[in-house]
Amino acid sequence: MKYRKIGIVIVFLSVLGILCSCSVKSKSALISYARHEFGPCTYISQDVSGQGNDMVRTVWLKDKETGIEYEVRSGMTSVTVDGSVFGYTENTSSNFLSLYIDYIFDEASDDLDEVCSSRGAEIYYSYGSYIIDLDARPQGNMAEDTARSLRDIICSYDDRSLIDFPYLVYADDESVYLGVLTEDEWTANNPYSVIDEVSKILPDAEYTGSIYGIAESYVDPDTMDRLRELGAADSNTFDTEFFFFNDPVYGSVVAFDLSQIGLSGILINEYDAYSGDTIYCELLDIYL
Numbered sequence: 444m445k446y447r448k449i450g451i452v453i454v455f456l457s458v459l460g461i462l463c464s465c466s467v468k469s470k471s472a473l474i475s476y477a478r479h480e481f482g483p484c485t486y487i488s489q490d491v492s493g494q495g496n497d498m499v500r501t502v503w504l505k506d507k508e509t510g511i512e513y514e515v516r517s518g519m520t521s522v523t524v525d526g527s528v529f530g531y532t533e534n535t536s537s538n539f540l541s542l543y544i545d546y547i548f549d550e551a552s553d554d555l556d557e558v559c560s561s562r563g564a565e566i567y568y569s570y571g572s573y574i575i576d577l578d579a580r581p582q583g584n585m586a587e588d589t590a591r592s593l594r595d596i597i598c599s600y601d602d603r604s605l606i607d608f609p610y611l612v613y614a615d616d617e618s619v620y621l622g623v624l625t626e627d628e629w630t631a632n633n634p635y636s637v638i639d640e641v642s643k644i645l646p647d648a649e650y651t652g653s654i655y656g657i658a659e660s661y662v663d664p665d666t667m668d669r670l671r672e673l674g675a676a677d678s679n680t681f682d683t684e685f686f687f688f689n690d691p692v693y694g695s696v697v698a699f700d701l702s703q704i705g706l707s708g709i710l711i712n713e714y715d716a717y718s719g720d721t722i723y724c725e726l727l728d729i730y731l
Contacts, residue, residue: 465533466498468517473502473535477515481539482603483507496521496531506539509546513539544568544606551600555593562589568608573597577614580635581621586612587631590624618652620684637686640709641698648688648696658704661685661697662712676705687714 468476470489477484487503499518506513520534548555548568559565562585563578575590590610598607610624619638622631638650658675659667671677683703688696697714701707 465519465531467500467519467533468535470500470502473500473515473517474504476535477502477504477513477537477539480537481506481513481543481605487512506543509543511539511542511546513537513542515539540606547597547600547606551596554596558589558592558596562592564589564593566593568606572608573610574617575610575612576617577612577621578616580614580619586614586621587624587629590622590629594624618650620653632684634684634686637684637698637700637709641686641688641696641711644711645688645690645693645696647692648690651687651689653684653686655682655684658683658699661699661714662710666710666712670701670704670706670710674705675701 484504484506489502491500496519501514501516503514515537517535519531522530565576590612612621619634685697685699690696693713695714698711
């Protein structure tokens with residue numbers, strides 16, 4: 444045990460030494476990084492500010508193929524443990540990809556517009572994903588087909604394969620999530636199975652949106668106990684989709700597909716932040 448403790452201390456001191464000895468990248472290292480990550484470029488200028496752990500080096504470069512002028516930056520980031528600074532490590536960042544996405548969208552705008560106008564769709568990039576919003580409820584495979592068509596166009600212009608991010612498809616001002624196209628795999632979501640059932644039971648309820656969470660957050664404890672008695676699985680991950688409505692009689696209402704916790708049917712709850720009273724719950728031929 445004594446030798447093990449000595450080994451842990453040595454590793455700790457070694458890591459601490461590595462963290463504390465880091466410094467910002469040199470100009471040539473940043474240029475090499477840019478060429479490796481983004482492709483051939485030419486150097487424009489550089490700027491160095493601060494000193495020690497506050498030093499930041501920025502180089503400005505021009506992409507040879509597209510003419511995009513972008514920056515690559517190297518700075519120090521503190522590593523904290525329990526609120527105390529453990530050391531510093533170098534961090535390299537660039538705005539190239541965001542500028543490149545804008546460039547590709549500009550280049551492909553005519554082709555993208557043709558598909559979007561024919562499908563009643565809009566596409567834009569946001570936080571690591573492409574967002575596709577259909578202005579009406581799609582029929583058949585329209586959601587998947589639209590995602591694949593727009594992806595094919597973007598990929599045809601992105602000859603470096605730098606921006607093949609997931610395509611998230613929505614409808615009705617992004618209030619209804621329909622599925623995601625990742626690489627070449629389409630994962631469908633069927634929100635209308637719940638929305639349509641609620642409209643049959645509460646015809647005056649207005650759908651307002653959905654969110655992912657766990658069943659225990661939206662169903663009162665007594666109802667959860669009764670669902671478990673019927674074989675419901677505990678939902679400990681945030682992978683159940685909950686649909687929210689405003690109803691003139693019941694007020695705020697939340698509903699979800701019970702198949703997501705191992706049962707059958709649709710559960711609809713009157714909902715507030717403190718308690719929920721079940722107003723309707725159908726499990727095949729079983730009523731709660």
